[in-house]
Amino acid sequence: MNKQAPHGFSLVELMVGLTLSLVVVLGLFALYRNATRTTFGPGGAAPSAELDAQLNNGLLAAQLSLQGAGFGIASASSANHLLLVRDASMAVSNNQMTVASGSTVAIGVVAAAGNALLWQSNPLQASASSAYVCQGLYVNRKTHAVYRLERPSCSNLAAQWSGGQWTANTLIAPNLLDASQALSITVGNAASCWPFGASANASGLATVGKVQVILSYGNSTRDSANSYAICLPNFAS
Amino acid sequence: MRPTTPPFPSRQKGIAAVLTVLLVGMSLSAVVFNAMNKVGGAQEAAQTLHAVTQAQVKAWNGAEWVRQYLLGVGAAEAKKLQPGSTFTFGGSAASGVSAQVVSAVADASGSTLTVNVAASSGGAVSTVQLVYRVEGGAAGGGGTSGPDQVITLSKDLNLSGSVTVNGGKNAVFNVKGNVTLTGSVAGIETVNATGKVTAGGSQAIQTINANDDVSLSNGSYGTVNTLGNVTTSGGTTVVVINANKAVTFAGSSATTINAIGNVTISNGGSKVANVNTQGSLLTKTSSPIASLLAQGNLTVDGWGGPIQGKVGGTASYNASNKDIKVSVVPGLKVPITPVSAVTVTQTKVDAYDYRSAANYAFDFDAQNRIVVTVNNVASIPNGTYFLGSTVLNGSTVYNYLCTAVDGSGRCTATPVAKICQGYSDQNNCFAGSSKDNWLLNGTTLAPGVVWFKGKLTAGNGIYYNSFIASGDIETSGSHSTTAVNYAGYAKICQNGTFSGLYPSNFCDLSAGKLTPSPAGNIAFLAGGYVNGVFSGGQIKLGASNAVYGSVLAGDTLTTSGSTTIHGYITVANQGRGTSNNWGNSTTINLSNLPSTFTPGDTSTTPSSGGATTVRVLWTRYL
Numbered sequence: 001m002n003k004q005a006p007h008g009f010s011l012v013e014l015m016v017g018l019t020l021s022l023v024v025v026l027g028l029f030a031l032y033r034n035a036t037r038t039t040f041g042p043g044g045a046a047p048s049a050e051l052d053a054q055l056n057n058g059l060l061a062a063q064l065s066l067q068g069a070g071f072g073i074a075s076a077s078s079a080n081h082l083l084l085v086r087d088a089s090m091a092v093s094n095n096q097m098t099v100a101s102g103s104t105v106a107i108g109v110v111a112a113a114g115n116a117l118l119w120q121s122n123p124l125q126a127s128a129s130s131a132y133v134c135q136g137l138y139v140n141r142k143t144h145a146v147y148r149l150e151r152p153s154c155s156n157l158a159a160q161w162s163g164g165q166w167t168a169n170t171l172i173a174p175n176l177l178d179a180s181q182a183l184s185i186t187v188g189n190a191a192s193c194w195p196f197g198a199s200a201n202a203s204g205l206a207t208v209g210k211v212q213v214i215l216s217y218g219n220s221t222r223d224s225a226n227s228y229a230i231c232l233p234n235f236a237s
Numbered sequence: 238m239r240p241t242t243p244p245f246p247s248r249q250k251g252i253a254a255v256l257t258v259l260l261v262g263m264s265l266s267a268v269v270f271n272a273m274n275k276v277g278g279a280q281e282a283a284q285t286l287h288a289v290t291q292a293q294v295k296a297w298n299g300a301e302w303v304r305q306y307l308l309g310v311g312a313a314e315a316k317k318l319q320p321g322s323t324f325t326f327g328g329s330a331a332s333g334v335s336a337q338v339v340s341a342v343a344d345a346s347g348s349t350l351t352v353n354v355a356a357s358s359g360g361a362v363s364t365v366q367l368v369y370r371v372e373g374g375a376a377g378g379g380g381t382s383g384p385d386q387v388i389t390l391s392k393d394l395n396l397s398g399s400v401t402v403n404g405g406k407n408a409v410f411n412v413k414g415n416v417t418l419t420g421s422v423a424g425i426e427t428v429n430a431t432g433k434v435t436a437g438g439s440q441a442i443q444t445i446n447a448n449d450d451v452s453l454s455n456g457s458y459g460t461v462n463t464l465g466n467v468t469t470s471g472g473t474t475v476v477v478i479n480a481n482k483a484v485t486f487a488g489s490s491a492t493t494i495n496a497i498g499n500v501t502i503s504n505g506g507s508k509v510a511n512v513n514t515q516g517s518l519l520t521k522t523s524s525p526i527a528s529l530l531a532q533g534n535l536t537v538d539g540w541g542g543p544i545q546g547k548v549g550g551t552a553s554y555n556a557s558n559k560d561i562k563v564s565v566v567p568g569l570k571v572p573i574t575p576v577s578a579v580t581v582t583q584t585k586v587d588a589y590d591y592r593s594a595a596n597y598a599f600d601f602d603a604q605n606r607i608v609v610t611v612n613n614v615a616s617i618p619n620g621t622y623f624l625g626s627t628v629l630n631g632s633t634v635y636n637y638l639c640t641a642v643d644g645s646g647r648c649t650a651t652p653v654a655k656i657c658q659g660y661s662d663q664n665n666c667f668a669g670s671s672k673d674n675w676l677l678n679g680t681t682l683a684p685g686v687v688w689f690k691g692k693l694t695a696g697n698g699i700y701y702n703s704f705i706a707s708g709d710i711e712t713s714g715s716h717s718t719t720a721v722n723y724a725g726y727a728k729i730c731q732n733g734t735f736s737g738l739y740p741s742n743f744c745d746l747s748a749g750k751l752t753p754s755p756a757g758n759i760a761f762l763a764g765g766y767v768n769g770v771f772s773g774g775q776i777k778l779g780a781s782n783a784v785y786g787s788v789l790a791g792d793t794l795t796t797s798g799s800t801t802i803h804g805y806i807t808v809a810n811q812g813r814g815t816s817n818n819w820g821n822s823t824t825i826n827l828s829n830l831p832s833t834f835t836p837g838d839t840s841t842t843p844s845s846g847g848a849t850t851v852r853v854l855w856t857r858y859l
Contacts, residue, residue: 021254028261035265039272046272049279056282060289068857072368075769076855121857125368195856196297234855 048220051176055219058146058171062137063230065148066213067195070234072122073132077237078107078211081120083136083157084187088116090138090147092168097138097149099162107211111188115139117213118149120157121234129155136166137185143174144182181218188212193231211235288359292333293858295356296365299334300856302326303352307371307851315371315849316343318350333357339366344582345839346590347372353859364859370852385805386411386837387425387825390817391583392810393432396420398821404828413581414816415449424825429579433465446579451480453488462576466498479576483516495573499533513571517550525560530571535563586774586791586809588688588707588765594756595705596685596740597656599624601672606642609656613742614685617654624667627652635665636679656683658734660697673708684729685740686721686756692773693763701728703757703786707765708773712782720786721757723803723834726750753833760784760804762839764791764811771811778802787836796821803827804836 009017039045070076088102105112118136122129134154138147149166177183190212215228303324307315324336333356340351348371355364386409387402393414402408402424410425415432418440426443428434433449436442436456443459445451450465453473461467461475466482469475473488483498490508494500499516502509508524517533520526522542529535529546537544537554544554544561549569554561592598598610607624611617622638625648636657639648657666659679666679673691677698684701692708699717701724704710712718721729721743729751730744745752761784764774774791778784780798787804788794792812801824808817827836 025254025257025261028258032261032265032268035268039268044272046275049272049275053275053279053282056279056286060286064858071855071857073855123857194297196294233853234857 043220043222047176051181051220054172054176055217059215059217059228061148061171062146062215063228065135066117066119066137066230066232068121068123068234069119069135069232070121072125073120073234076120076235078187078189078235079237081157082107082187082211082232082235083118083161084112084114084185085116085118085161086112086114087141088114088138089141090116090166090168095168096165097147097168098165102162104158107187107189109189111186111212111214113184113186115141115185117185117187118157118161120154134160134166136161137171138166138168139183139185140174141182144172144177144179145170145174146172146183177217180223183215183217186214186216188214189237190231194233195231210237284359285361288361289363291358292356292361292363293365295330295334295358296354296363298330299326299336299354299356300352300365300367300853302331302334303336303354303367304369304851304853307350307369308849311849312347312371312373315350315851316341316348318348324352345584349854365856366859367856368854370854371849372852373849385409385827387805387827389581389584389805389807390414390810391581391808392814393417393816395816395818396422396438398819398823399423400425400819400823400825402825402827404826406827408825408827411581413583413810416447420819429581431579431581434463446576448578450482464576464578467496470504479573481575484514497573497575500531505539512546513573515571515573518548520544529563530569532569532571537561584789584807584809586762586764586789586807586811588705588762588773588791589767591686591705591756591759591762592688594686594754595688596742597683598688598690599675600690605672606646607667607670609638611638613740614683615739615741615744616737622653623648624656625652626665629662632663634662635659636667654683654738655735656738657681675706678714681734683735683738684721684724684732685743686759701732703759703762705756705759705762706773707767708763709775709777710761710763711777711779712761712784713779716779717783718760718786720760720804720834722751722753723758723760723785723831725831725833751833753835755835755838757833758787758804758835758837758839760786760788760802762789762791764809766811774809774812786834787839789839793817796823798822799824801826803830804834805839807839 070081073081084105084107085102086105089100090097091100105114116136116138118134120132120134122132124131130153132154134151134157136149138149147168148171149168151166154160189210193212211232213230217226218224219226318338318341320338320340322338326334336352336354338350339353342349350369353364353366355362385406389411391413394412395417397420399421407426408424409427412430416430416434418436418438421438421440428442428445430447434445434447435452437454440456445458445461447463451461451463451467453469454471455473457474460477462479464481467478467480467484469486469488475491478484478491478494480496484494484496485501485503486507486509487504493511494509496514500512500514500518502520502522505521505523507522509526511528512518512526513530515532518531519536521538525543527545529544532549534550535548535552541554541558541561544563547564547566547569549566552563552565596612596614600608602608608621609624610621612619623642625637625639625642625646626633626635627637627648636659637648637652637655639650639652641650643649657679658681659666666677669676675689675693678696679698681698682700682702686703689706693706694711695716696714701719703720730739743751743757761776763776775793776788776790777795778800785803788802789807791809793814794808799822803826
């Protein structure tokens with residue numbers, strides 16, 4: 001009787017097979033761990049991409065809305081129609097925000113920083129100030145989220161800003177930026193400015209803005225410091 | 238041989254490892270796809286930002302091109318721009334940039350244009366909305382072809398005296414506010430009021446346009462257009478009434494009443510021939526109504542008169558009156574075009590706008606000396622001079638310009654020119670004047686536009702000047718003022734009293750004619766803004782004073798006794814007063830005006846070159 005060749009693996013074969021697959025699986029796990037870490041880990045591709053995307057879109061939205069500050073108000077001035085607030089803190093309920101604390105900062109030649117900037121405008125160019133609207137940017141100091149605020153029928157910004165409710169839109173989500181990247185708002189009276197410097201100021205005929213807003217922030221690149229200068233030509237002083 | 242089934246371990250052949258590899262591989266793919274997605278999103282955001290920024294730069298460039306364009310064409314051309322007008326830009330830098338006027342509001346001193354400038358780049362579009370203010374550069378002279386806007390008041394008018402216009406073409410009386418006429422007006426074709434009109438006098442007015450109720454108790458009127466109600470009583474006769482609200486007619490007669498509201502003919506003797514209403518008609522009249530169209534009901538109170546027409550609602554009348562032939566047409570629609578609102582432009586009167594247009598600007602300096610800034614006067618170099626006295630043939634003579642004076646106002650340098658003729662050479666034209674309070678008396682002043690800081694009391698004398706004062710202006714005594722454009726070439730450019738002294742900007746010696754300029758149409762202009770606060774502006778014209786030229790009062794105009802003004806009247810009511818109360822008779826004589834005089838053109842002229850200024854009032858992104 002033929003002795004049948006034994007089926008199955010010898011112990012050696014089994015050991016070699018197991019070792020090989022172990023190496024392969026271990027290598028694969030290492031690759032997986034690295035891939036997930038570089039993608040989703042701190043400073044990874046995905047959060048960085050999201051952060052940069054939100055900064056791009058959020059700051060663009062902020063700029064578009066900020067440019068209308070003072071629109072339609074005869075002799076709008078930074079003293080009366082623009083308000084920089086330091087240490088502002090707002091309580092949120094749904095998308096309504098109310099000011100909990102904060103102190104206003106005078107806007108002068110020396111630029112001052114704050115975490116909320118509020119302004120008035122008259123988009124309908126109505127004659128009555130009751131048609132004015134107030135808008136603003138607010139940076140939460142804890143979560144570093146950035147919000148755009150708005151409220152209608154806002155005839156007196158200085159008197160009304162701290163009371164009542166603001167409707168808020170989130171421009172940059174909470175806890176996306178860390179403390180070093182947080183947006184800070186700096187406002188100062190410029191000698192003269194114009195968006196993108198496009199006005200032939202030399203002819204002395206163009207009205208030039210006297211308020212410059214600088215939005216400083218860090219993006220996904222470590223220790224980066226960027227700033228976004230916006231000239232508000234609607235303010236003659 | 239039966240196929241052998243391998244024993245258990247062999248059957249698996251490392252499936253666990255394969256499965257692990259597969260699962261991990263799939264997770265890895267998911268991770269990578271997720272990362273790709275996010276990075277792709279971020280790239281798109283960055284690209285969008287880039288494209289938007291490019292578009293914004295282009296749009297702001299476009300905004301500047303529009304400004305340059307407006308600057309180039311000047312204020313007069315800019316006034317012609319209408320909503321919908323587009324600007325086209327040439328050159329490769331301008332590709333993708335377009336601009337369109339969305340609103341244009343023109344007023345006396347310029348125009349306010351709202352322009353949307355849109356620019357596209359890489360699929361992104363940025364639209365900047367700008368509000369431009371274009372001023373200045375008004376052309377001198379040039380007759381206006383429209384109706385004579387003879388009187389413009391910026392607040393309510395209570396007229397208990399009379400206003401008569403002679404020789405005006407389609408004279409228009411504009412009031413920003415309510416008009417109450419208990420006196421009379423004559424020669425005025427149209428009264429425009431942004432408020433109510435109440436007329437009790439016995440006047441004839443062709444057209445009344447009002448934005449609020451009109452109440453007429455006397456007089457005869459052509460067309461009455463109002464956004465409000467109309468009430469008539471007494472002997473009022475009207476040809477056509479167009480009202481957006483109700484009409485209550487108790488006057489004498491009307492040919493046609495068109496009302497969106499109800500119509501009530503409350504007087505049995507009122508004669509109304511045609512009634513068209515989207516409301517109901519209640520009538521008490523026994524006079525015939527030849528044509529009635531009413532969307533609502535007809536109610537005849539009493540016997541009534543003959544009525545023919547149609548009603549949409551019910552008709553209730555004494556059925557025995559066979560002269561009432563009214564058919565009921567359910568759902569009847571009566572088309573009535575609503576009256577549109579009248580607008581009265583608020584004129585801004587600010588003497589400081591005209592300072593640079595003045596040939597002689599008078600002020601006091603800190604040492605209480607009279608300082609005269611001379612501009613565009615032949616024989617006198619432009620500059621600032623003192624007004625002082627000098628000694629001629631042993632006697633002290635006054636009214637000389639010189640470059641230096643001593644403490645008592647005597648010229649210490651050779652006088653440059655004499656600019657005023659007192660009663661005699663030895664009389665000072667400005668005797669008694671003090672800072673911000675000018676007294677002018679004498680024979681005449683060097684011709685041209687003169688500007689005073691403060692109040693001017695112009696007394697005796699015959700003047701060929703345009704007087705502009707930042708305070709009030711009063712005239713008294715035997716006074717006559719003729720505005721520069723009205724006076725004409727001979728009086729202004731060839732005057733004998735001040736030989737060689739003529740306002741060079743008004744005189745074209747080679748052509749031998751006067752070159753009019755808007756400031757030269759003014760006889761008196763008073764009131765000015767200092768730091769945004771208005772002061773002065775009250776013009777008081779003395780009895781029987783003759784005024785040849787237009788009168789612009791920043792605050793109020795008061796006439797005493799009969800006053801004749803050969804020009805337009807503008808009262809801007811920029812002061813505190815709430816209404817204009819005119820109790821005296823004022824005559825506006827627009828007959829035989831010289832060709833160089835354009836009473837309505839009193840816009841500010843820049844001192845030199847007629848430069849247009851274009852300011853950007855506001856900007857925003859849309």
